[in-house]
Amino acid sequence: xxxxxxxxxxxxxxxxxxxxxxxxxxxxxxxxxxxxxxxxxxxxxxxxxxxxxxxxxxxxxxxxxxxxxxxxxxxxxxxxxxxxxxxxxxxxxxxxxxxxxxxxxxxxxxxxxxxxxxxxxxxxxxxxxxxxxxxxxxxxxxxxxxxxxxxxxxxxxxxxxxxxxxxxxxxxxxxxxxxxxxxxxxxxxxxxxxxxxxxxxxxxxxxxxxxxxxxxxxxxxxxxxxxxxxxxxxxxxxxxxxxxxxxxxxxxxxxxxxxxxxxxxxxxxxxxxxxxxxxxxxxxxxxxxxxxxxxxxxxxxxxxxxxxxxxxxxxxxxxxxxxxxxxxxxxxxxxxxxxxxxxxxxxx
Ligand SMILES: NC(=O)c1ccc[n+]([C@@H]2O[C@H](COP(=O)([O-])OP(=O)(O)OC[C@H]3O[C@@H](n4cnc5c(N)ncnc54)[C@H](O)[C@@H]3O)[C@@H](O)[C@H]2O)c1
Ligand SMILES: O=C(O)C[C@H](O)C(=O)O
Numbered sequence: 001x002x003x004x005x006x007x008x009x010x011x012x013x014x015x016x017x018x019x020x021x022x023x024x025x026x027x028x029x030x031x032x033x034x035x036x037x038x039x040x041x042x043x044x045x046x047x048x049x050x051x052x053x054x055x056x057x058x059x060x061x062x063x064x065x066x067x068x069x070x071x072x073x074x075x076x077x078x079x080x081x082x083x084x085x086x087x088x089x090x091x092x093x094x095x096x097x098x099x100x101x102x103x104x105x106x107x108x109x110x111x112x113x114x115x116x117x118x119x120x121x122x123x124x125x126x127x128x129x130x131x132x133x134x135x136x137x138x139x140x141x142x143x144x145x146x147x148x149x150x151x152x153x154x155x156x157x158x159x160x161x162x163x164x165x166x167x168x169x170x171x172x173x174x175x176x177x178x179x180x181x182x183x184x185x186x187x188x189x190x191x192x193x194x195x196x197x198x199x200x201x202x203x204x205x206x207x208x209x210x211x212x213x214x215x216x217x218x219x220x221x222x223x224x225x226x227x228x229x230x231x232x233x234x235x236x237x238x239x240x241x242x243x244x245x246x247x248x249x250x251x252x253x254x255x256x257x258x259x260x261x262x263x264x265x266x267x268x269x270x271x272x273x274x275x276x277x278x279x280x281x282x283x284x285x286x287x288x289x290x291x292x293x294x295x296x297x298x299x300x301x302x303x304x305x306x307x308x309x310x311x312x313x314x315x316x317x318x319x320x321x322x323x324x325x326x327x328x329x330x331x332x333x334x335x336x337x338x339x340x341x342x343x344x345x346x347x348x
Contacts, residue, residue: 026274029055030266031099031138033092033130034106035082036060036067038255039146039262043105046263048074052270056080059095060106092130096137101269103175103262104130107147109253110245116149116207117336124343127153131160139166142269142308143173146262150174150206151333152340154284154297159344170308173269174284176206176299177261178254182240183213186233191220202237202282203300203315204329205336211238212329216319230321272304279304280313287312294334 030047034040035058047053048071056078058068068082083095096102107123110116127147134141139161145154154174161167183200191198198220204212213234215221224230236243244254265281272279284299289312303311315326 026052027054028052028101028270028273029057029099030101030103030270031057031059031095031141033059033095033102033104034147036063037105038109038252039105039258041067042256042259043103043262044068044071044080045074046259047103047266048072048078048080049076050263050267050270051077052267052274053078055098057083057095057099059083059092061085065089092133093137096134096141099134099138099141100273101142101144101266102134102138103144103146103266105146105258105262106130107153109255110148110241111250111252112246114245116241117152117339119148120152120339120343123147123149123153124156124340125347128156128160128344128347131157132164135161135164135166139164140168140171142171142273144175144262144265144269145173146175146258148206149336150176150284151210151297151336152343155337155340156344158286158296159341163348168308169286170310172285173265173309174206174297174299175262175265176202176211176282176284177265178258179206179211179213179237179240180282181257181261181264183215183218183237186236186240187215187218187220187224190229190233191223193220193223200237201301201316203298204326205284205297205299205333207241207336208238208332209325209328210333210336212322212325213237214315214318214322216322217316226321234321234325269304269308272308272310273306275306283309285309285312289314290330290333293330295330295337297337298333 030053035044058064065082068080072080085091107126179202184195184198188195188198200218201214204210268279268281283302287298289298301313
């Protein structure tokens, strides 16, 4: 039987070095907007367990003080406060005061038969309104966008921040870590290698054909045979979200794996902000790589530093199959980005 001390230490010991890697402690205030939702709750719990988070501000239009009261009883250092629009703690503005990292999973999820773009009409205004307050109260914060359609909601945030005169392209990220997580899981299921050692860069955007896994760059990529096995794996990575939506049968989309992925991304960002060198994650950021084709945002591996995006890495050497995947990705991504930008112009 495990003793109390051993149990306590096991509970505190990272189960995944990747998830809970830490570096020098600093004061870091992280806000989660949409904190009571399917992603927001487990994400907030994981962030409460991240030693780099010193203040955790949870905002939602419902239930956030309750979620914060619950999570606040976990005996880790992050001071946790819940904020609702008309609560005594103050609303969104109060939640964002002094926030350095803002993670946004607010918005509606898909149901079977829907595309992520079908969420645009509802989520565009939710994200725009949250971004407006962030631009006013925490203009220097790093903004990590989870709300779908990410391909469009990230450009919407850029437009809001530009209009407020506070846009810094180094501090705006679409969180695509779940695609990388899935690619690692699915490829390791085939190769037999440990998932933690199976690193697959995933580039492009975050929906269907805009998700481009670069299996040729993974050490285990050669364990996948060209042809049907390769195509099935690519399809599974590109449409992994649909797999979960179907399995949940009307009750939403990926929440737990997304919370994990966002916690990984946030921890990487915090480590970089704290001065750790060489922290790299794939993220959907404003990028020069495909701008000549009208695509302002593109996910590739990005080195993070004390000011956010430090270096955007190119796609690198890819196979002819991957070239075709990028050819399919670019026009779709362009459409999604333009949709966000023009909607913002019409709905400032
Ligand atoms: N980027 C990704 O890889 C990824 C993965 C999974 C889900 N998502 C997206 O994340 C979003 C959230 O998914 P979910 O499953 O958590 O949904 P959910 O419905 O369970 O939770 C959303 C939460 O947002 C809150 N909310 C709505 N409007 C708000 C506002 N104006 N301010 C603050 N909070 C508000 C709701 O009250 C709710 O608690 C969806 O758009 C989904 O498509 C993205
Ligand atoms: O599929 C969805 O709608 C949610 C998310 O984008 C995902 O990839 O799981």
